[in-house]
Amino acid sequence: MVGTAMTRLFAMLPFLLLAGCDGIQTPLSPAGDQASALHQLLMLMTIVCGVVYGVVLVGIGWSLWRGHNHTTAFGDTPGDDRRLSRGLWTAAAAIVIGLTVLVVGSFIADRALFATRGKNAMEVRVTGHQWWWRIEYRDSTTGRLIETANELHLPLGRTTRLTLGSADVIHSFWVPNVSGKIDMIPGRRNTLDLTPRHLGWFRGQCSEFCGAQHAHMAFDVKVESPAAFDVWLATQTRPAPPPLDAVAARGQAVFAGPCAACHVVRGTDASGRAGPDLTHLASRHSIAAGTLPMTRGGLQGWIAQPQALKPGTSMPAVSLAPADADAVAHYLETLR
Amino acid sequence: MTRDQDRLDRLDATWRDAPGLWGFLTTVDHKRIAARYIVTALLLMFLAGMLALDMRLQLSVPENTRMSPQLFNESFSLHGSTMLFLVSVPAMEAMAFWLVPLMLGARNMAFPRLGAFSYWLYLGGVLTLWIAHAMDITPDLGWFEYPPLSGPSYSPGHRADIWAQMITFTEVAALAASVNVAATILKMRPPGMTLARMPVFLWAMLIASIMTILSMPSIMLVTSMLIADRLVSTHFFSPAGGGDVLLFQHLFWFFGHPEVYIIFIPATGFISSIVETFSKRPIFGHSALVMSLMSIGALAFGLWVHHMFAVGLPQLGNGFYTAASMAIAVPAGLQIFCWIGTMWAGRPWLATPMLWVLGFVATFVVGGLSGVMTASAALDLQLTDTYFVVAHLHYVLIGGGIFPLFGAFCYWYPKATGRLMSERWGQIAFALIVGGFNLGFFPMHLLGLMGMPRRVYTYPAGMGWETLNQVATAGSAIAVLGGLVFVANALISYWRGAPSGPDPWGGSTLEWASASPAPSWNVAYTPVVDSLTPMWNDGRPLRAMDGIAIERREVLVTSVTDATPLYRQLSASPSIWPLIASLAVAAMFLGSIFTPWAVAIGAVPIGAALIGWFWPTRPRASTGPLRARS
Numbered sequence: 001m002v003g004t005a006m007t008r009l010f011a012m013l014p015f016l017l018l019a020g021c022d023g024i025q026t027p028l029s030p031a032g033d034q035a036s037a038l039h040q041l042l043m044l045m046t047i048v049c050g051v052v053y054g055v056v057l058v059g060i061g062w063s064l065w066r067g068h069n070h071t072t073a074f075g076d077t078p079g080d081d082r083r084l085s086r087g088l089w090t091a092a093a094a095i096v097i098g099l100t101v102l103v104v105g106s107f108i109a110d111r112a113l114f115a116t117r118g119k120n121a122m123e124v125r126v127t128g129h130q131w132w133w134r135i136e137y138r139d140s141t142t143g144r145l146i147e148t149a150n151e152l153h154l155p156l157g158r159t160t161r162l163t164l165g166s167a168d169v170i171h172s173f174w175v176p177n178v179s180g181k182i183d184m185i186p187g188r189r190n191t192l193d194l195t196p197r198h199l200g201w202f203r204g205q206c207s208e209f210c211g212a213q214h215a216h217m218a219f220d221v222k223v224e225s226p227a228a229f230d231v232w233l234a235t236q237t238r239p240a241p242p243p244l245d246a247v248a249a250r251g252q253a254v255f256a257g258p259c260a261a262c263h264v265v266r267g268t269d270a271s272g273r274a275g276p277d278l279t280h281l282a283s284r285h286s287i288a289a290g291t292l293p294m295t296r297g298g299l300q301g302w303i304a305q306p307q308a309l310k311p312g313t314s315m316p317a318v319s320l321a322p323a324d325a326d327a328v329a330h331y332l333e334t335l336r
Numbered sequence: 337m338t339r340d341q342d343r344l345d346r347l348d349a350t351w352r353d354a355p356g357l358w359g360f361l362t363t364v365d366h367k368r369i370a371a372r373y374i375v376t377a378l379l380l381m382f383l384a385g386m387l388a389l390d391m392r393l394q395l396s397v398p399e400n401t402r403m404s405p406q407l408f409n410e411s412f413s414l415h416g417s418t419m420l421f422l423v424s425v426p427a428m429e430a431m432a433f434w435l436v437p438l439m440l441g442a443r444n445m446a447f448p449r450l451g452a453f454s455y456w457l458y459l460g461g462v463l464t465l466w467i468a469h470a471m472d473i474t475p476d477l478g479w480f481e482y483p484p485l486s487g488p489s490y491s492p493g494h495r496a497d498i499w500a501q502m503i504t505f506t507e508v509a510a511l512a513a514s515v516n517v518a519a520t521i522l523k524m525r526p527p528g529m530t531l532a533r534m535p536v537f538l539w540a541m542l543i544a545s546i547m548t549i550l551s552m553p554s555i556m557l558v559t560s561m562l563i564a565d566r567l568v569s570t571h572f573f574s575p576a577g578g579g580d581v582l583l584f585q586h587l588f589w590f591f592g593h594p595e596v597y598i599i600f601i602p603a604t605g606f607i608s609s610i611v612e613t614f615s616k617r618p619i620f621g622h623s624a625l626v627m628s629l630m631s632i633g634a635l636a637f638g639l640w641v642h643h644m645f646a647v648g649l650p651q652l653g654n655g656f657y658t659a660a661s662m663a664i665a666v667p668a669g670l671q672i673f674c675w676i677g678t679m680w681a682g683r684p685w686l687a688t689p690m691l692w693v694l695g696f697v698a699t700f701v702v703g704g705l706s707g708v709m710t711a712s713a714a715l716d717l718q719l720t721d722t723y724f725v726v727a728h729l730h731y732v733l734i735g736g737g738i739f740p741l742f743g744a745f746c747y748w749y750p751k752a753t754g755r756l757m758s759e760r761w762g763q764i765a766f767a768l769i770v771g772g773f774n775l776g777f778f779p780m781h782l783l784g785l786m787g788m789p790r791r792v793y794t795y796p797a798g799m800g801w802e803t804l805n806q807v808a809t810a811g812s813a814i815a816v817l818g819g820l821v822f823v824a825n826a827l828i829s830y831w832r833g834a835p836s837g838p839d840p841w842g843g844s845t846l847e848w849a850s851a852s853p854a855p856s857w858n859v860a861y862t863p864v865v866d867s868l869t870p871m872w873n874d875g876r877p878l879r880a881m882d883g884i885a886i887e888r889r890e891v892l893v894t895s896v897t898d899a900t901p902l903y904r905q906l907s908a909s910p911s912i913w914p915l916i917a918s919l920a921v922a923a924m925f926l927g928s929i930f931t932p933w934a935v936a937i938g939a940v941p942i943g944a945a946l947i948g949w950f951w952p953t954r955p956r957a958s959t960g961p962l963r964a965r966s
Contacts, residue, residue: 025787027718049705063680106712180717187575190648207721215792
């Protein structure tokens, strides 16, 4: 028994080491103000709870050892009850003090999460769909909404305010390196402030069960310098570039058939709203909500076999001639 | 107690069931009903364990296509619904059914036929869920089925209805069982067993029963509202029609949180009994333990919102529910102190039941501490819906509910069967289960902190989750193996175990006064109690009283606080009506999946069955006055 407990104690060690590990989807390597506050709270909690667990194990060990050495039939030595009563009150006091520390720590972290509320911030709308993310930025010059999907760009050191909703069922928005999660609830609107402090790519994932493909509802987050962000946003506001070669033109023509019913490519006739906006698809890191890499192979596979790669997705398997499918993939690759 | 053979024969003639199938269908013997509950729950635990193993195999490698998303989602839904609604809670009720009358020295429960009705209705819930599974209409939306995902727009077909009606079955059964247990404990205690002399076990069962009575209506209400949304197009949970999806979550968790304690509090009763007997010392801090149970029971109703920290609450709510949730650690910590203190002052004997107590403390405390972490509204935003919570809930429910249940099973097995389980195989099963469990579930804390969400049927390679997932799979396989050893030990000991005699452990409470296995009438005479540990009266024999009829089924009713004898009550005899009534209720519940008219039409056979059930046939009691037995 004590053996398994010791094993578990040792199992705690890698967790403490992990704190320095560099993951793209983990609260353990915070890359933003909100995640840092939560990370500190996590460390405080882990230490306090680890100490408490140690005390309990020592208590069990002591009582077994003491009981083992008892010689009287009923085991009681005079004064035990008095010592135990004192111990009970001490334990109660210790627990209350420990909890007070943790509650105060929790309040402080909670305040940190709300610290940017009321200040100006760039607003971004994120809407959950089964099983992808519609993301809308505001064009600061025209005031129009610029739509993209499954990829969030954030300027370093500035606060971005997300307005979160859902088009169908409940989802939950979670980029652990930047902040904690918040649910996206149909009929309600939630707000989440993000203040990233490290450059780089991170990964977010839906964390409220939302149906068959809950597992394949991820997205990429890029934290970039404010200058690079402005360039990116300016690119996103532009319509899609016209096809530059014959194959791409053929791809566009094929796309205008079955694909355009559900997808928007700004600057063309494709204006379906059911699926993600593909105007700058090729500039993204991945496709199908983090399911496949944004490569020629990924596109071809997704066009040919969406139901095999992500069973249940709303994207139907469209039967295209191989040459047509290749042309569409080539065309999509030009949408930078 | 005198073994007056003539008296025992007459008691046997009064209390025995009819032989054969008719006796099986009509029995109101609380021990037989409890045994059915336990066997059904263990069978379901095995099935749910197989589902878990299947899911663990799926998750042991990334991008696995072994299971389709549909199959995986059905598996975790079935696993969770089965374990929460059909195993954990009913298993605790079963232990109450079995032990409460024995521990009170009573001959049966307060409402014997209601006990039979509870089981039949519970079995209806079991069959509803698992026959539907065999017919491929398995619920696939988790054990919580949040709308709008479970609403008519996103879940056509009848999978969600099956889940909702399974809940109605089991909750009506649980309500009936709880009323029965609470009434038995409050009104059928033996003379002298005042509230202050009630063992912690009985307190635990009483508090859990009251909690069930207060919390179950909430889930029945919410599943009925869901069925109404799906069947007759009400709009409780459709935002477009003015409904609110969060209403479902509030009502669900107003039940769902107390549910955890409805499982845990009976387990504290088992632990208290085992610790007392195997420390060979009256339990330390009886009043502290009882008050801890009461405050856990009260607090449990004030912190359901901590399951909903991510829905976007006002800050004030966050603060309140954080503090309330953490406050649970005070009574829970004091209980742990009292148990360890009892061992410290006593002379602990490490027989298998006691090993389970140690396994419980070492495991449950981890779950309690991770619970303190998730209780923080802020930190929970990083933890909820990740594998951290999967680890937490299994540490709490398996460590805090199932380990004590296994310990209780080993402890009271001789009382139920008259035989001892093998100690050696008991130790092997214990080591495999506790070791495998910790190997399987501890890594899940780390997986959660490494960003792995719950309820995903697969995950991409390169996230760094592979190794820990494989360790988790290996651990759960070891635990399942241990479970098989445990069951094999129980089965083999049933025929081959050494005879145990009435009291193999030197137990402290009244159930050890009756023979093993306990006869259908439980005790020949009503015991009279003058301490918390009536079997440990410094060698004095247990006092008893007479005056309860033996020619008819009669039980003694006493007052609520002081347990002074009030009157003798005729105890209901075996009857087929509970079975017929539950069939009628089942027909109504199942029919209402398909048409709202079932509620109206189905009420007619239910009414008929209840009239048959309550048809007055019993004469008034006419035995002589109550008297002390010299």
